[in-house]
Amino acid sequence: MSDNGSNGTGFIGASLKRKEDARFLTGRGRYTDDINLPGQLYAHLLRSTVAHASLGSVDTSAAKAAPGVHAVFTGADMEHVGGVPTGWLIHSKDGSPMVEPKHPAMAVGKVRHVGEIVAIVVAETRDQAREAAALIDVDYQDLPAVASLEAARADGAPKVWDEADGNLCYDWEVGDRAAAEAAIDGAAHVVSIDVVNQRLVPNAIEPRAAIGNFDPTTDEYTLYTTSQNPHLIRLLLGAFVLGLPEHKLRIVAPDVGGGFGSKIPHYAEEAILTWTAGQLCRPVKWTSDRSEAFVSDTQGRDHLSTATLGLDQDGRFVGLKVSTKANLGAYLSTFATCVPTYLYGILFAGPYTTPAIYVEVEGVFTNTVPVDALRGAGRPEATYLLERLVDKAAAATGIDRVDIRRRNFIREFPYQTPVALQYDQGDYDATLDLALSAADWDGFEARRSEAGSRGKLRGIGISTFIEACGIAPSAVVGSLGARAGLYEVGSVRVHPTGSVSVFTGTHSHGQGHETTFAQIVAETLGVDFEAVDVVHGDTNAIPFGMGTYGSRSLAVGGTAIYNAVQKVIAKGRKIAAHLLEASEEDIEFADGNFTVAGTDRSKSIGEVALTAYVPHNYPEGLEPGLEETAFYDPLNFTFPAGTHIAEVEVDPETGVVELVSVTGADDVGRIINPMIVNGQLHGGLAHGIGQALLEHCEYDAEGQLVTGSYMNYTMPRAGDLPNFNINHNTTHCTHNPLGVKGVGEVGSIGVPPAVINAVVDALSPLGVTHIEMPATSERVWQAIQAAQAQD
Amino acid sequence: MPAVTMKVNGVSRSAEVEGRTLLVDFLREKLALTGTHVGCDTSQCGACVVHVNGQSVKSCTCLAVDADGAEVTTIEGLANGADLHPMQEAFREHHGLQCGFCTPGMVMSAIDLVNNNPDPGEADVRQWLDGNFCRCTGYHNIVKSVLAGASAMGGGS
Ligand code: FES
Ligand code: FES
Numbered sequence: 001m002s003d004n005g006s007n008g009t010g011f012i013g014a015s016l017k018r019k020e021d022a023r024f025l026t027g028r029g030r031y032t033d034d035i036n037l038p039g040q041l042y043a044h045l046l047r048s049t050v051a052h053a054s055l056g057s058v059d060t061s062a063a064k065a066a067p068g069v070h071a072v073f074t075g076a077d078m079e080h081v082g083g084v085p086t087g088w089l090i091h092s093k094d095g096s097p098m099v100e101p102k103h104p105a106m107a108v109g110k111v112r113h114v115g116e117i118v119a120i121v122v123a124e125t126r127d128q129a130r131e132a133a134a135l136i137d138v139d140y141q142d143l144p145a146v147a148s149l150e151a152a153r154a155d156g157a158p159k160v161w162d163e164a165d166g167n168l169c170y171d172w173e174v175g176d177r178a179a180a181e182a183a184i185d186g187a188a189h190v191v192s193i194d195v196v197n198q199r200l201v202p203n204a205i206e207p208r209a210a211i212g213n214f215d216p217t218t219d220e221y222t223l224y225t226t227s228q229n230p231h232l233i234r235l236l237l238g239a240f241v242l243g244l245p246e247h248k249l250r251i252v253a254p255d256v257g258g259g260f261g262s263k264i265p266h267y268a269e270e271a272i273l274t275w276t277a278g279q280l281c282r283p284v285k286w287t288s289d290r291s292e293a294f295v296s297d298t299q300g301r302d303h304l305s306t307a308t309l310g311l312d313q314d315g316r317f318v319g320l321k322v323s324t325k326a327n328l329g330a331y332l333s334t335f336a337t338c339v340p341t342y343l344y345g346i347l348f349a350g351p352y353t354t355p356a357i358y359v360e361v362e363g364v365f366t367n368t369v370p371v372d373a374l375r376g377a378g379r380p381e382a383t384y385l386l387e388r389l390v391d392k393a394a395a396a397t398g399i400d401r402v403d404i405r406r407r408n409f410i411r412e413f414p415y416q417t418p419v420a421l422q423y424d425q426g427d428y429d430a431t432l433d434l435a436l437s438a439a440d441w442d443g444f445e446a447r448r449s450e451a452g453s454r455g456k457l458r459g460i461g462i463s464t465f466i467e468a469c470g471i472a473p474s475a476v477v478g479s480l481g482a483r484a485g486l487y488e489v490g491s492v493r494v495h496p497t498g499s500v501s502v503f504t505g506t507h508s509h510g511q512g513h514e515t516t517f518a519q520i521v522a523e524t525l526g527v528d529f530e531a532v533d534v535v536h537g538d539t540n541a542i543p544f545g546m547g548t549y550g551s552r553s554l555a556v557g558g559t560a561i562y563n564a565v566q567k568v569i570a571k572g573r574k575i576a577a578h579l580l581e582a583s584e585e586d587i588e589f590a591d592g593n594f595t596v597a598g599t600d601r602s603k604s605i606g607e608v609a610l611t612a613y614v615p616h617n618y619p620e621g622l623e624p625g626l627e628e629t630a631f632y633d634p635l636n637f638t639f640p641a642g643t644h645i646a647e648v649e650v651d652p653e654t655g656v657v658e659l660v661s662v663t664g665a666d667d668v669g670r671i672i673n674p675m676i677v678n679g680q681l682h683g684g685l686a687h688g689i690g691q692a693l694l695e696h697c698e699y700d701a702e703g704q705l706v707t708g709s710y711m712n713y714t715m716p717r718a719g720d721l722p723n724f725n726i727n728h729n730t731t732h733c734t735h736n737p738l739g740v741k742g743v744g745e746v747g748s749i750g751v752p753p754a755v756i757n758a759v760v761d762a763l764s765p766l767g768v769t770h771i772e773m774p775a776t777s778e779r780v781w782q783a784i785q786a787a788q789a790q791d
Numbered sequence: 792m793p794a795v796t797m798k799v800n801g802v803s804r805s806a807e808v809e810g811r812t813l814l815v816d817f818l819r820e821k822l823a824l825t826g827t828h829v830g831c832d833t834s835q836c837g838a839c840v841v842h843v844n845g846q847s848v849k850s851c852t853c854l855a856v857d858a859d860g861a862e863v864t865t866i867e868g869l870a871n872g873a874d875l876h877p878m879q880e881a882f883r884e885h886h887g888l889q890c891g892f893c894t895p896g897m898v899m900s901a902i903d904l905v906n907n908n909p910d911p912g913e914a915d916v917r918q919w920l921d922g923n924f925c926r927c928t929g930y931h932n933i934v935k936s937v938l939a940g941a942s943a944m945g946g947g948s
Contacts, residue, residue, distance in 0.1 A: 017883055024891025025879040027826015027866035031892065034825035127809075205830045205838055205926050206892040257828070257892025258926050290831040510890030510927045675886045679932055683889065686929030710835040710924075718920040718930040723913075747929075 015675035037283035044129035051703020056139030068128035075106035088338035112330035115295025169363035180358035183319025187310025199302035206257020212277030229547020256509035261373035300374020302327035329370035343378030349417035387753030435643035435665035459762025469551035469742030472634035487633035490560030498606030505545010506557035526592020551742030563630035642666035655781030669741025684747025692755035800868025817855035837923030847903035866895035877943035887936030889927035
């Protein structure tokens with residue numbers, strides 16, 4: 001067996017076609033809304049139309065009398081159940097716990113954002129439910145709203161929560177303030193930047209949906225839901241909201257049409273649908289409209305930051321100080337509190353040796369839709385700020401943009417950063433060199449002048465970055481306030497005739513786990529790829545799990561599966577030794593065969609499996625069967641890293657930015673399936689480019705969502721994007737047996753600053769030094785006008 | 792309630808519908824053809840694209856009664872038994888799908904492109920897919936798939 005755990009059958013590292021594609025391509029995928037249960041009723045959720053109001057009477061009598069209606073429930077009916085919980089307790093600088101108001105499943109007393117659920121109407125048909133909901137008379141007594149970070153933190157601002165003074169949830173810090181400030185005070189050069197990281201709407205193309213069901217004969221609840229993490233939903237819904245034990249609550253997350261973070265949280269809808277099904281003893285289905293999704297799916301990003309970097313004479317970073325306000329929305333969603341802290345503040349070393357770093361973050365309540373993880377979650381925000389600042393530092397010191405990055409790279413590993421993380425491995429020069437040559441960086445000036453001859457302003461931008469994936473280990477995150485463990489579970493069942501079922505607590509909603517995990521098992525167990533099936537998404541089928549987010553599935557979930565395979569092999573070795581009348585120590589395992597060392601006597605895994613289930617000739621004391629489960633709790637995060645380069649052309653007359661090329665050189669650890677890995681990179685890049693150039697979620701001062709549909713929220717379309725130039729340089733993670741790191745979020749983390757650095761580079765001849773995301777034509781045109789007015 | 796009859800994937804199907812019933816709801820709910828998806832309510836995402844009389848149509852923007860008497864093809868009607876349509880095969884071969892939710896609409900739309908333009912270039916594909924959103928793939932492999940599917944369908948290059 002080689003160092004990567006491979007048996008050399010060639011499955012690991014091969015671009016095998018995906019097992020899941022046949023059903024998706026023929027319309028046989030089974031998404032939540034495709035499921036219909038016998039006797040099913042339909043729910044419509046009445047949502048607040050105002051951002052902040054005291055809730056007077058909610059008159060449901062006309063709705064209850066409407067045709068086909070079975071029930072109408074409001075917040076008062078569910079008031080006795082628990083609040084929708086938050087997964088991470090953050091402590092402020094002074095040691096006090098964050099302000100954590102109860103989040104009722106349906107509004108009680110007040111509504112705090114447009115889209116908050118006020119009532120559920122259940123009827124025979126979807127249309128009947130919707131029409132009846134329109135008959136509910138809600139007395140909203142308007143209160144002043146705060147819809148932005150500035151408004152929420154202004155003196156005397158209206159309060160979203162009475163208990164949160166200044167609308168502050170927490171005031172958190174990491175790093176050494178005194179050291180960072182002293183380093184900056186003594187620095188030869190000091191550069192500062194203010195940046196906005198705008199709010200985004202995740203917009204998975206499948207809208208959320210849920211079906212609650214209750215079986216009175218077994219007292220069992222089942223919830224079908226569009227979730228990235230069914231076991232986590234079972235934990236939060238069962239233990240915190242409805243008080244149901246695990247064995248009476250089954251969560252099924254079938255095929256899910258994209259998540260990007262927005263399907264991590266435990267949503268109030270899940271609790272409401274489950275509870276309502278119990279009240280009516282009938283299945284109840286709810287499917288979100290897109291308009292509804294815009295005001296009810298958690299949103300992402302939304303930071304205001306200011307940062308200062310000190311450099312010595314030679315351009316080495318000596319100190320960094322970052323102050324951020326992070327918008328959490330009106331209620332604390334599942335990972336809302338940790339995204340702008342433990343997934344953000346700890347990233348600020350980036351790939352650089354900055355010895356003193358201090359980050360402080362205010363978590364702020366506003367009358368807006370709750371904010372939670374969105375592809376990258378905290379790490380794009382940190383990377384964007386840092387990489388914009390580094391470009392500014394290059395401009396201020398006159399040092400070349402590439403050179404200043406190189407001068408500051410970390411080259412010795414393991415490397416302990418001043419903000420908690422310890423990087424195990426990396427080679428930042430290698431990805432930088434690869435990207436520079438793949439993007440023909442040296443040939444850029446010729447392209448710039450050629451574009452200039454056509455009246456276009458051409459710019460090139462770079463970002464060098466790291467990310468932290470597979471957040472871990474449980475004991476550490478627990479000490480930092482996490483309320484769940486962050487391990488993963490894998491089970492491997494070798495059937496009597498040698499086929500294999502693999503059960504994983506991660507969830508695949510586009511990532512191709514059914515293929516990648518089968519490749520790992522086929523290779524390590526020496527069985528046919530076709531003989532391996534991967535099962536996910538059903539708490540009754542899988543022992544346990546924490547789900548898919550933070551690029552953790554392969555590094556954490558894949559390792560759990562790998563470890564379960566090793567246990568299967570260990571047991572198989574005992575059985576084979578018995579059959580071969582050899583001692584266990586003399587049995588070698590390779591290519592699916594247990595062989596007595598130095599002989600040609602062997603038993604295949606299939607023969608061993610059959611023996612395990614028909615144990616006529618069997619080792620004494622050994623249990624029959626061939627099935628093993630592993631819980632894997634990683635020792636550390638994994639640290640993918642890379643360089644992204646973007647090239648743009650700006651039309652100075654219109655401000656239109658054309659993205660000419662995007663080049664990535666990434667180190668995502670060992671690659672199991674290059675086709676799938678590149679697909680993940682493409683998707684992440686598109687998401688990051690969307691943030692840099694197109695997407696912006698905007699509220700007006702009253703807290704009304706201005707960008708509430710695809711008519712005015714710009715999704716990246718095929719015509720907005722170029723083909724991507726993807727390159728790999730691989731170093732192996734040192735603390736998992738496969739050497740894998742993670743890939744799902746890389747693009748959305750690395751590319752936004754590369755694109756904005758390119759736009760600023762293009763505009764720099766005009767004197768433009770910064771532009772906020774998204775760099776729309778209007779914004780770029782305004783920046784050009786402002787710069788020209790200054791001349 | 793009006794009754795509608797249409798030939799769906801080669802089979803004549805009839806049902807009573809309300810006048811306001813959308814074609815997509817007719818397909819998904821009356822005929823249990825759940826391969827056609829709904830991703831928006833403003834006629835933009837293209838997850839719902841089917842063919843009506845051989846042309847791509849957003850089935851969320853068409854009433855069932857307006858398709859009365861028509862021939863409708865959905866994603867379920869493309870493959871011939873186990874043999875995928877060349878466009879489906881191209882998406883599989885080139886990893887033109889991830890979560891699969893946009894995929895039926897993408898494939899139906901792509902086939903109509905090739906029917907209209909047997910030898911599309913990359914820019915044609917990107918422009919044609921303006922009404923089909925994908926959040927997963929960044930379109931890179933979708934474009935590759937459509938170009939490959941176009942040649943496999945017998946187009947030029
Ligand atoms: S469902 Fe989005 S265009 Fe039809
Ligand atoms: S494959 Fe998921 S939206 Fe396109």
